[in-house]
């Protein structure tokens with residue numbers, strides 16, 4: 747059996763599940779179960795065609811996120827961030843954003859153009875990562891998830907209302 751088949755693909759939880767609105771708890775134990783979870787998260791993210799996934803999105807309210815802005819093309823782009831913290835931001839960018847927990851919803855979101863983040867790896871060692879453009883956006887979006895914030899919390903009230911109406915309609919039609 748190929749190693750890949752050993753990973754567990756988790757279902758991605760959709761808005762408005764309360765786990766998505768709850769600040770996640772810090773991770774304190776860096777054991778083999780955590781490393782298995784990290785592998786599961788990458789496979790779950792790829793299965794859902796995403797470039798970022800935060801643990802609360804699979805109902806695990808812990809401060810862990812995985813990112814791969816190249817979607818498997820460049821192994822160096824695979825990032826595991828545990829207990830991440832924003833160290834510094836610079837500039838501004840406004841681009842369309844989506845989220846696996848909000849399928850078919852895309853809105854323009856203001857973000858910093860550059861960010862420096864510190865985080866722990868799956869063995870507990872602290873490291874820093876800097877990102878601009880798409881990577882900055884992904885880092886900020888995923889750290890938001892760990893604080894119970896979704897990208898629709900960062901758009902205007904009017905746009906948010908329209909998004910909520912669209913979701914309610916999809917729910918009614920059994921499309922959500």
Ligand code: NI
Pocket residue numbers: 844845846847887891
């Ligand atoms: Ni998201």
